[in-house]
Amino acid sequence: MSAVAPSGPPDVPGTPVFDGRTSRRGLRMNRMFMSLRTAAARERFSADEAAYCAEFGLSPAQREAVVARDWQAMIDEGGSIFYVYKLALVDGRSMQYLGGVFTGTSEAEFVAAMRAGGHRHG
Amino acid sequence: MSAVAPSGPPDVPGTPVFDGRTSRRGLRMNRMFMSLRTAAARERFSADEAAYCAEFGLSPAQREAVVARDWQAMIDEGGSIFYVYKLALVDGRSMQYLGGVFTGTSEAEFVAAMRAGGHRHG
Amino acid sequence: MAEVVWGLATSHVPSIGAAMDRGKTETPDWRGLFDGYAPAREWLAQHRPDVAVVVYNDHANGIDLDVVPTFAIGTAEHYAVADEGFGRRPVPDVVGDADLSLHLVESLVDEGFDLTVFQELEVDHGLTVPLSVWTPDPGDAWPCPVVPLLVNVIQYPQPTAARCYALGQALGRAIASYPVDAKVAVLGTGGMSHQLAGARAGLINPEFDAMFLEAIEKDPEKLARIPRADYIRDAGSEGIEMIMWLIMRGAMNERVEKVHSHYFVPASNTAAAIALFDNRAPQDA
Amino acid sequence: MAEVVWGLATSHVPSIGAAMDRGKTETPDWRGLFDGYAPAREWLAQHRPDVAVVVYNDHANGIDLDVVPTFAIGTAEHYAVADEGFGRRPVPDVVGDADLSLHLVESLVDEGFDLTVFQELEVDHGLTVPLSVWTPDPGDAWPCPVVPLLVNVIQYPQPTAARCYALGQALGRAIASYPVDAKVAVLGTGGMSHQLAGARAGLINPEFDAMFLEAIEKDPEKLARIPRADYIRDAGSEGIEMIMWLIMRGAMNERVEKVHSHYFVPASNTAAAIALFDNRAPQDA
Ligand SMILES: [Fe+3]
Ligand SMILES: [Fe+3]
Numbered sequence: 001m002s003a004v005a006p007s008g009p010p011d012v013p014g015t016p017v018f019d020g021r022t023s024r025r026g027l028r029m030n031r032m033f034m035s036l037r038t039a040a041a042r043e044r045f046s047a048d049e050a051a052y053c054a055e056f057g058l059s060p061a062q063r064e065a066v067v068a069r070d071w072q073a074m075i076d077e078g079g080s081i082f083y084v085y086k087l088a089l090v091d092g093r094s095m096q097y098l099g100g101v102f103t104g105t106s107e108a109e110f111v112a113a114m115r116a117g118g119h120r121h122g
Numbered sequence: 123m124s125a126v127a128p129s130g131p132p133d134v135p136g137t138p139v140f141d142g143r144t145s146r147r148g149l150r151m152n153r154m155f156m157s158l159r160t161a162a163a164r165e166r167f168s169a170d171e172a173a174y175c176a177e178f179g180l181s182p183a184q185r186e187a188v189v190a191r192d193w194q195a196m197i198d199e200g201g202s203i204f205y206v207y208k209l210a211l212v213d214g215r216s217m218q219y220l221g222g223v224f225t226g227t228s229e230a231e232f233v234a235a236m237r238a239g240g241h242r243h244g
Numbered sequence: 245m246a247e248v249v250w251g252l253a254t255s256h257v258p259s260i261g262a263a264m265d266r267g268k269t270e271t272p273d274w275r276g277l278f279d280g281y282a283p284a285r286e287w288l289a290q291h292r293p294d295v296a297v298v299v300y301n302d303h304a305n306g307i308d309l310d311v312v313p314t315f316a317i318g319t320a321e322h323y324a325v326a327d328e329g330f331g332r333r334p335v336p337d338v339v340g341d342a343d344l345s346l347h348l349v350e351s352l353v354d355e356g357f358d359l360t361v362f363q364e365l366e367v368d369h370g371l372t373v374p375l376s377v378w379t380p381d382p383g384d385a386w387p388c389p390v391v392p393l394l395v396n397v398i399q400y401p402q403p404t405a406a407r408c409y410a411l412g413q414a415l416g417r418a419i420a421s422y423p424v425d426a427k428v429a430v431l432g433t434g435g436m437s438h439q440l441a442g443a444r445a446g447l448i449n450p451e452f453d454a455m456f457l458e459a460i461e462k463d464p465e466k467l468a469r470i471p472r473a474d475y476i477r478d479a480g481s482e483g484i485e486m487i488m489w490l491i492m493r494g495a496m497n498e499r500v501e502k503v504h505s506h507y508f509v510p511a512s513n514t515a516a517a518i519a520l521f522d523n524r525a526p527q528d529a
Numbered sequence: 530m531a532e533v534v535w536g537l538a539t540s541h542v543p544s545i546g547a548a549m550d551r552g553k554t555e556t557p558d559w560r561g562l563f564d565g566y567a568p569a570r571e572w573l574a575q576h577r578p579d580v581a582v583v584v585y586n587d588h589a590n591g592i593d594l595d596v597v598p599t600f601a602i603g604t605a606e607h608y609a610v611a612d613e614g615f616g617r618r619p620v621p622d623v624v625g626d627a628d629l630s631l632h633l634v635e636s637l638v639d640e641g642f643d644l645t646v647f648q649e650l651e652v653d654h655g656l657t658v659p660l661s662v663w664t665p666d667p668g669d670a671w672p673c674p675v676v677p678l679l680v681n682v683i684q685y686p687q688p689t690a691a692r693c694y695a696l697g698q699a700l701g702r703a704i705a706s707y708p709v710d711a712k713v714a715v716l717g718t719g720g721m722s723h724q725l726a727g728a729r730a731g732l733i734n735p736e737f738d739a740m741f742l743e744a745i746e747k748d749p750e751k752l753a754r755i756p757r758a759d760y761i762r763d764a765g766s767e768g769i770e771m772i773m774w775l776i777m778r779g780a781m782n783e784r785v786e787k788v789h790s791h792y793f794v795p796a797s798n799t800a801a802a803i804a805l806f807d808n809r810a811p812q813d814a
Contacts, residue, residue: 003530003706004699006635009400010473014443015481019400020604020631020646023309027648034304037329080398081441081482082303089329095259095440095513102445110446114510115273118448121437121478125245125420128350131685132758136728137766141685142319142346142361145594149363156589159614202683203726203767204588211614217544217725217798224730232731236795237558240733243722243763313598314643353686356695358599358643361684399646401638410641 018080026078029066032056033083042090071101140202148200151188154178155205164212193223246344246422248430248523249293250503251496252284253460253489254377255516256300256433258328258369264376265334277516280506281377284520287503288378292387293429295341297348297415298371299393299491300433303328305368307394313360314403315411317352318392319345326366335372336382341389344422348391351418357411367392374433377518388429397434397485402472408487409468412494419495432492436507438514439480447480448515453507456486457519461502464493482514493521501525531629531707533715533808534578535788536781537569538745538774539662540801541585541718543613543654549661550619562801565791566662569805572788573663577672578714580626582633582700583656584678584776585718588613590653597684598645600696602637603677604630611651620657621667626674629707633676636703642696652677659718662803673714682719682770687757693772694753697779704780717777721792723799724765732765733800738792741771742804746787749778767799778806786810 009019016022023030032053035041045052053063065073066087074084081098088098100110103119113119131141138144145152154175157163167174175185187195188209196206203220210220222232225241235241260277263269269278305326323338352359375386393415396402403411412430419428436456439447456479459466468490475484493500505519545562548554554563590611608623637644660671678700681687688696697715704713721741722734741764744751753775760769778785790804 002702004636004640004702005706005708006401006632006639006703007471007473008635010476012444012473012477012481015439015476016442017400017476017481018398020634021627023312023399024604024627024631024648027309030304030309034308037305037327075441080304080309082398083309084441086304086329099440099445099513102441103443113446114448114513117450117509118438118513118515119444119446121444121447121449121452121480124417126351126355126414126417127421127423128347128354128418128686129756129758130350132761134729134758134762134766137724137761138727139685139761139766140683142349143342145597145684146319146342146346146363149594152589152594156593159590159612197726202589202594204683205594206726208589208614221725221730221798224726225728236731236733236798239735239794240723240798240800241729241731243729243732243734243737243765310648311596311598311601311645312648313596313645314638316596316645350686353599353688356689356692358688358692360596360598360601360645363595363597401635403638403643404641407641407643 016075022078026080028057029062029078030080030083032058033086036086036090045090071098138197144200148202150179151184151200152202152205154180155208158208158212193220246419246424246426246428248416248419248495249427250291250523251430251432251492251500251521252378253432253492253519254374255435255511255514256370256373257511257514257516258373259512260516261333261369261373261376264380277508277511280508281518283504284518285380287520294426295344295389295391296429296431297391297393298374298431298433299395299488300370300374301395301397301485301488302368302370306366312396312399313394314396315357316360316362316394317345317349318362318365319349320364323365323367323392325372326368328368333372335376336385338367338371338386339389341391345391347422348415348418351421352414355414357414365392370433374431393491395488397487402484402487404472405470405475405487405490406468409464409490409494412491415491416495430492430495432489434485434488435483436486436515436517437479437483440482440513442481444480446513448509449478450515452478453515453517457505457507457517460489460493460519461500461521464490496521496523497525497527499525499527531704531709531711531713533701533704533780534712535576535808536715536717536777536785536806537663538717538777538802538804539659540720540796540799541655541658542796542799542801543658544797545801546618546654546658546661549665562793562796565793566803568789569803570665572805579711580629580674580676581714581716582676582678583659583716583718584680584773585655585659586680586682586770587653587655591651597681598679599681599688600642601645601647601679602630602634603647603650604634605649608650608652608677610657611653613653618657620661621670623652623656623671624674626676630676632707633700633703636706637699640699642699650677655718659716678776680773682772687769687772689757690755690760690772690775691753694749694775694779697776700776701780715777715780717774719770719773720768721771721800721802722764722768725767725798727766729765731798733794734763735800737763738800738802742790742792742802745774745778745804746785746806749775781806781808782810782812784810784812
């Protein structure tokens, strides 16, 4: 049987790739994020964030990242940006705000950069 | 664009084929059958079968088939045999009993026929 | 027999829907985008299909990460619009076309595409924003029933661009064999270049986008040969969703006629585009 | 690099598991089946692999009909044994091998197989009965970790036999490229001829089964060419699940050596069989 190796997840600096391994790491946390679509869940979450995280089985590192709103740590701990964004919405934060966080600028600066054509590739 | 027609579900006399259309028809009923895996669900079902069926959104014909234990009608109304079987288990019935029902014999006769080599194809 | 009459490629950024829902399409931030939609919308209003296949991905609303299908298709008669967290978009629910869905499942599985069948599904902005781009004022109902075709673009390994294009070609053959005299539209959604997380967040690559916009019309095979890693590197980790355009394009004829296209930066964090193709262009002999 | 060391085809009828769980393997009804397992079990006890891929289908226990994937693969570290209604089988839970699962996902999607990924899964008799056939007394744990590979054999359109065989061949290539020095077993489950509902309930076709048992060893391509309709007609509406054996066989070498096979009627409503193949037979130059 001839061997065909998979091409593997790409390694692009500055680019988190949400691959199968990452998704396994983040499964419970992402499930928790997705649960925040209902008002009832958001209320329970806000009443005791750590307890809500424990209910979903988050790891200590994940729970700390969530409670501290350490968005980069959430990504590092297996968060998918589309799921992490559900938590941002709970806080009334926008994707531009997150873009600022990830690039070390303010939301206003990030928005201005986007209006100026975005961060150019290359 | 050249047209490629699908081969389509086979038409074999005496052989219900559980195709996509059948599965759509039976979706709610099959969901109800699958729910019967827990003791709590079986208790609620047994307490008021019609109400339990209504809760799952079964059609009147499906509900009647279930309540009357009309196994053939359950298949006709979109039941998958693996799901219908969950109801048989509630009644303490075996797959051989169902085989008897579908072939118009008793369970004992069906078992005897299987021991004698089954219903020969052809 | 059914026929693909047009194909529409369009971004599905949620803020495009939000701008429409909140009456902000004339603001300085948004006017440039929506003005660019106008010619396509006019043409589309004159070319109403009987049914549309919308190729899209879900974003933590209709499906979760417990089950990640590479390709999935809805077979329902009705798709509710998802509440993504703070109330559902004020747009009509989506009417399905189970007959066409089931025909497509049979055709595509026959051809060796390993579809997952969703018998029920709530649809999110990935599907409803493209419908809004097409039909800004649907009233009580969208112009026609819709078959949702979902692609995993979120979790690596996504299908390759080549596999998406091949699926599109098989989709075209499947539509052509549908024994109903129906005009079918196909929408490929997502893109263009963008990346939401990481140090490259805010990435825009207008050169890649221009190349893609040109080639999606004239040389889709070239795009089908691009490896996933190159999409992620050049168009950003979320820009890879442009592979969904290739499914739309694959379902069309070799030669299509561009009705209109428009490119705009930014739609929130994203380069946005629309590209509308008429599938009734004369073909080479 | 990993290597497929053996392949086992076996029925997964729930009553086979029940007979074992209830100590009925020596009764007149069952002795003929279990006696036929003995030589295979002895050989298997001497050839313990490091990990096994079990190709099977679920039966209304781990997954429902809301979502019907053509091919799905579990990527979990642990798979609980499902309670199918009246208590779970008294057998160990299944330990997964997420690393191998993720390698297979990447390899197979790269090759154009449109897998669905199950990040969590409860496994039913379709998977646990084959493990019991292999290892009647597992004690606290099955002999090795398991990767579950699920096939839609319940809802038409099932994948074609040809597609299953092609998936098996790609699975073989993927295992061969796994950069771990592991001995891998592959189990193809289900069959043989049977039909549970309809006027043909109780159907057994020993001629078809004999042909299949012979060809799965020597001419799997012949089996891969059989249309689904013929499987359903000749082997019964549930007998079509034998297409799962082709995935196992496809992952093996062109030439395999049969260690043992046995055919028995009836296991409740089904013709049952076991066929064990050594993948280390000498190949043609
Ligand atoms: Fe998207
Ligand atoms: Fe089975």
